[in-house]
Amino acid sequence: MTSLRIWHPFTQAALDPSPLPVARGEGAYLILEDGRRIVDAVSSWWVNLHGHGHPRIAAAIAEQAKKLEHVILAGFTHDKAEELAQRLRKWVPGDLTHLFFSDDGSTAVEVALKLAVQYWSNLGRPEKREIAALEHGYHGDTAGAMSVSDDSPFTEPFGSMRFPVHRVHSAYCHRCPLGLERATCHIECTESLAKLLADRGEQIAAVIVEPLLQGAGGMIVHPIEFLQKVRALCTKHDVLLIADEVLTGFGRTGKMFACDQAGIAPDLMCLSKGLTGGFLPMGVTLCTARVEAAFRSHDPRNTFFHGHSYTGNPLACAAACASLQLFEDEPVFERIAAIAKIHAERLARLREAGAVGETRQIGTVAAIELGADDAGYLSGLRPRLYRYFLERSVLLRPLGNVVYVLPPYVIPPDELHRVYDVIGQAIETLL
Ligand code: PLP
Secondary structure (H helix, E strand, C coil): CCCCCCCHHHHHHHCCCCCCCEEEEEECCCECCCCCCEECHHHHHHHHCCCCCCCCHHHHHHHHHHHHHCCCCCCCCCHHHHHHHHHHHHHHHHHHHHHHEEECHHHHHHHHHHHHHHHHHHCCCEEEEEEEEEECCCCCCCHHHHHHHHCCCCHHHHHCCCCCCEEEECCCCHHHCCCCCCCCCCCCCHHHHHHHHHHHHCEEEEEEECCCCCCCCCCCCCCHHHHHHHHHHHHCCCCEEECCCCCCCCCCCCCCCHHHHHHHCEEEEEECCHHCCCCCCCCEEEEEHHHHHHHCCHHHHHHHCCCCCCCCCCHHHHHHHHHHHHHHCHHHHHHHHHHHHHHHHHHHHHHCCCEEEEEEEEEEEEEECCCCCCCCCCCHHHHHHHHHHHHCEEECCCCCCCCEEECCCCCCHHHHHHHHHHHHHHHHCCC
C-alpha cells in the first residue's frame, strides 16, 4: 500500500527539502527531533504571542477538555464563550458590542463580508452590496477572502472564483501610487477611495482594510492619517468599515489593536491568529449594535445563516481567555516596547547597507525591503534567504524581497539581536 503523505502548504515538492520535524516548542524556540533549537522569528505564521508551550495556556486547555470539549453553539452556550466575550469587550473599541465566532482569519473575513452585504439587504437596500478593498491587501485563502485580496500568485489561478471588487490605492509610501513624498504629501492616496464612494457610495456595502499594516502584501506600514481618512470617508458616505485585525490584533503594532493607534472604531472587526495565544485555531468577527440590530427581525429570511461546526469551541475559548489573562499578569506591553526599541536600533543600522531599499516598522513588526530586479513574492531572493537563515537556526520567511521579523513577545533581547546579525550577514553575503 502506498503511504498517505502530508501536502505541506507553500512548498514545491520538486524543489524544497523535506520538512523539518519539530519535537516541541519552548518560548521563542522550536526544538527539532535532532535537538537543534531554531528561533521562531515569525511567531509560526504570526500566531504566537507569549511563547510556545506557555504553561498557563496549556493548563487552561487541559482543564477545559476535562469539562466540555465542544458543544453546538446554535441554541446553546458555555461559560468559556461568555467569559471570552466579556474579556474581549474590555479591549475592543467601545462601539463593538456583538461577536460572531468562526474558525480562522479567512472565515472571520468571510463572516464580515457576508454580514455587511446582508446588513444592507435586511434594511431593504439590496443594491448596496459591492465591496471596496486596497491594493496590496491580503485577507485569506477562502473564495471571499481571496476576492478582497489583491491579485498575487496566491490568487492568480482562481480568477473565476473571485467576485469583482473595487480596488483603491493603499498608502505604500515607498512605492507611492501617485509618485509623492511622505514628508510633503497630504495622504492624497485616499482620493481614489473618496472618488469611488462619491460616485458609487449608494452601491457599496463596505470597505475592508488591514489597518496600518498590510502583512502578506509586503509588511507595508501606513501613516495613521490614512486609516483616519478611510474611517471618515466611510462615515460620510454611510459605508461600513471592516478592519481586518487578524494580523495586527493583540499587541503586534504596539497597542492592543491597530485601530487604537489611530483612535478609530470600525463597524466590523476580524480577529484570529493571536486570539488564542497561538494555541488553537479560532476566528471572531465583532460588529456594532447597529449592524446586529438589522438581523433582529421576525422574518426568518433576515437571519444570518452562517455557522461552522466548531463555532465557539470551548478549548479554543479557554486558550483565548488564558492568553488575555496573561496580558494582565505578565509585563506583555513592556516586552512589546523592548522589541520595538531593538527593531528601531537595528533597522537604523541596516538602512546603511546599499542593498536595502527601505525599512519599515510598527510595534513588534519590522520589515526590510531589499532592492531586487524581480521584486515581488516570487523574487528569486526568497528561497536563498530562507535557506541562509535556517542554516543559522533562524526561522524567517521573507515575502519575496521583503525580509520581516515578527517574533513572539518573549524573545530574549540577545536572541533578537542575533536574528539581526544573521540578517546583516545574509545581505552582505547574498546581495
Ligand atoms: N487576514 C489577514 C490580515 C491575514 O494576515 C491573514 C493570514 O495571514 C488572514 C486574514 C487569513 O487568516 P488564516 O490564515 O487564519 O485563514
